[in-house]
Amino acid sequence: MKVIIIDDEASFADSLKDLVQVEGYEAEVYHTLKQAREGLEGADEPMVVLLDHDFRDVGEKDQVGYDFCGWLRENHPFGLLLPIIYLTGRETTEHFLKQQRDNPFVHPSAYISKDQLASDQELLPNLLKQYQEQFERIRELSEKQGVQQALIGFRDMEPEDSNYYEAE
Amino acid sequence: MSEFFPLRQSGNKNYCALCGFSASFAVSFYMKIRQFYIELTFHYGALINAYGKARQPDKAREVFDDMTAKGLKPNETIYGALVNAYGQAGQPEDAEKILRNLPEGLNLSSQTLGYLYNLVIKGYGRANRVEDVNRLKEEMLQKGLPIDVYTLGATGSVYDRMGTLNDETRSLRSREAEQWKELATLFGDVVHELNQPVGAIGLGVSTVKRYFEKGDRGNTLKFLEKLRLQVQFLGERMQVYKALTERSNAEETHRVSDMVSGVEELLRHYAEKAHVRIDIQITDDNKWKQALYLRGDKFLFQMAIRGLVYNAIQACSEESIPLERRHIIIRGIFTPSRPDEQSVAPYGWVDIYVRDEGPGIPPGIRERIFERGFSTKKGRGLGLGLTLAQSVAEHYGGRIVLMPEIATGVEFWLRLPAAPEP
Known part of the structure; x- marks a missing residue:
């Protein structure tokens, strides 16, 4: 499992990469969304994405965090199951739930603030471990069921199918 | 011949x-x-x-x-x-x-x-x-x-x-300077900025701890050194804020160019992140041979200027603003006072203009921008920046004006009584 870090705060992204690596995962850092799009075009391996929520890239109109999240979910075979974590301290639970209901494709798997990551030393290792186990389960399911949907069936799923996602 | x-x-x-x-x-x-x-x-x-x-x-x-x-x-x-x-x-x-x-x-x-x-x-x-x-x-x-x-x-x-009073121009009502509690809320943004290096240090500590637990002495030392550099960087940022928050004697005189540079340094991080250029043009060398000085609390002056510049950066950071328009000009000029202004500004006026090339302020909102708590930043702004700038200006007998009829962007004019060169 690879960990993708997308943040224009170079020092923070760099420190995050160090921590991810010492936990034994491969890490890739992108400082602009444009670079991230180029680097992740065609990616199909299991990965966790840590995305700065306040990211604003210059040059492309749709290059804000939400759009990037949507693009990634639409293009990666894991679709809605791809763990994307927004790094922010600004969001509320209410907004989190609303977004989950309204537009699951741009809805992240979690919101974590940078100070939470910095002060809780076990948070990131535990999260990464949890996602790794989740990928393992998906692999086992696909082997058992032999059904494409178990692994990658989310690509063609419409946002209205959120009931399915919630049931999960 | x-x-x-x-x-x-x-x-x-x-x-x-x-x-x-x-x-x-x-x-x-x-x-x-x-x-x-x-x-x-x-x-x-x-x-x-x-x-x-x-x-x-x-x-x-x-x-x-x-x-x-x-x-x-x-x-x-x-x-x-x-x-x-x-x-x-x-x-x-x-x-x-x-x-x-x-x-x-x-x-x-x-x-x-x-x-x-x-x-x-x-x-x-x-x-x-x-x-x-x-x-x-x-x-x-x-x-x-x-x-x-x-x-x-x-x-x-x-x-x-x-008299700066027509439909498009707002000269501002007199008001006491805002309470310190409200001034302090502006530091929410300072906290947000410090969050980055503090966050990096927190992650760095976790990394060092992990390497130490693994008995990897080489990497432990390597990342400890990295951590030291991050702490040093944080210390440097703290110095900038410390300089800002040092209360000065109300009778002290401060050079405008130094204060504006201090504000620019304070906001440089935001500006760079949003790819916004800041040009400072302080005309100390003018025909009246009056270098620009203000007398009073440096903190209040800088907070007023900061409010204007911060808003300008926010405006230029709008998604629709192309790179070439991500530009702010801070101009400072000296203007002699009229005879009837001698009691308020015996040494003339310092006029500071902060101009951006952002999306501008829609007509319906122009009337409300100086209201406390009013913000166009969709939940991110505290709506106090302009009110504070207004309070500071009026506290010193000056004023702040939203310039009318600007084709592109917004220009604020902050006028404060000038002080003689010490």
């Missing part, structure tokens, strides 16, 4: 003395004619200028027409005198017509063209035509012509005379 016009030898060339004489005569004649034309042009210019001062633009025009009828070519000074004649006589439209119909062959430098624009602006200023003053000032900015103290002086004067 040669005895009368002996051949002279000069190097390898021989030439006739008569030819030399004729040539020197021709040059001398040409120089005299040229001098005559220069003097004639000068005299015409003086006459046009005199009629201008006597507020007789039609007479000035007659002289100008006479001059051109005689085949003399008016230069930029003559055009300037004619423009000024109409401007002084309260006919700025005619002055503008001359500006619009300048002959192509003049090849004016941007400085000279700016000078002519300033004369027309001055004319509109005399006629209290605020919109036209701003229209031309905008045009100058669009054409890249130099906006100097004379342009700003002309625009400042017209606002002064108009």
